[in-house]
Amino acid sequence: MNRAAFSRLPVTVDLPLLLQALAAIGEDEWRGHFNSAFYAGDWSGVALISAADALTELSPGLGQPLLRAPWQRDGRWQQGLCELPLEIVSARLLRLGPGGQIHEHRDYDLGEPDADLRLHIPLLSPVHVDFFLDGQRMPMAAGECWFLDLSRPHRVDNRDCSARVHLVLDCRPGAWLQQAIIEGLATTPAPPVAEGxxxxxxxxxxxxxxxxxxxxxxxxxxxxxxxxxxxxxxxxxxxxxxxxxxxxxxxxxxxxxxxxx
Known part of the structure; x- marks a missing residue:
């Protein structure tokens, strides 16, 4: 099946509620990303849902999804996503600090035939953050929900003075989600064509x-x-x-x- 490289889903999330939940996360709860060779600066995360057999809470695994402490103690995460009938196997907050860079790489496991589908929901999205997928800058805005095929080459540069935070969901490819990806294509904004x-x-x-x-x-x-x-x-x-x-x-x-x- 040939899947789109990206699509902005025609759905809504409760951004103010999710931002309240984000503000309740303590600084001591953020952990450095496990792919330490793939970035420069601060790339850290907080696991909300992750596999029970994962080496660390942020790492991938094959076990059953386990609700981590930040998700269990704060119902605003689930409430903010209540309009999305998703089978979530992983939910992480990923933060890229000012001046941080995620080097170009590919998540090859997401390209497998029965792979999970990865959604990005920007919570804090400063203007001078560039997320490139297959050489195209993704025009993601706070509160939107995007499917991204990250088995393709991608990288991120935060040239802003504030942090970028995305809520990243890995979901099973159910019928509702796959249809939402298709329907979203018609209204997905085109990547900017300004010459860099x-x-x-x-x-x-x-x-x-x-x-x-x-x-x-x-x-x-x-x-x-x-x-x-x-x-x-x-x-x-x-x-x-x-x-x-x-x-x-x-x-x-x-x-x-x-x-x-």
Whole structure:
């Protein structure tokens, strides 16, 4: 079955109620994400529901879903989601702090035929947070509910001065949810097409022989990245090291895929 890369579900959640529940979470309850090699800065979470056999409460598992303490003591979580008839197997609050980055990666397990479907509900969604899926910036707003196929390449940059917090639900692919994903496609906002700083710099390089030659001779990837960032900054174009790395990986992937078509 070919599933959409993303869809904003035509549903509502009680955002004010969920924000009240979020405010009741103590700072000491947040735990660093288990994929420590995949991020820089603060990427932490609080498990609301997770597998009974998970190594940590934030980790995946195969056991029965277990209601964790924050969910059990605060009925506002369940009440805020009462309009969504979902079979939830995992519910986590995931926070990306100011300046934090989640490096590009793929959650391959979500691409299996009978895999759970992952929903993102932004609770705190600062304007300068960029969530890229397959190279497209997802225009998610607080209180919305999005299905995202995260078996595809994705990354997040928080360039804001405040934290981003999403409620992330892993759900069984029931009939209601799959239909909601299909119905949501018609009203899902298109990713913005504004040309970013990296693309602007790529266009400059393509049209400037001297600039192109300054980079072509660099065979060490770290030297290439440092020089690219410096040359771009000299021209008033600022993008992150991870954004450049993602573009380089995507270029290699497209080069390889052309021979497998």
């Amino acid at each position: 700083a990296l693309l602007q710099f790529q266009r400059l390089v393509a049209g400037d022989l001297q600039l192109s030659q300054a980079l072509q001779g660099l065979t060490d990837s770290e030297v290439f990245i440092a020089r690219t960032l410096a040359l771009a900054a000299e021209r008033g174009l600022v993008f992150s090291r991870e954004e450049l790395r993602a573009a380089m990986r995507n270029g290699r992937r497209q080069w390889n895929e052309q021979w497998n078509a």
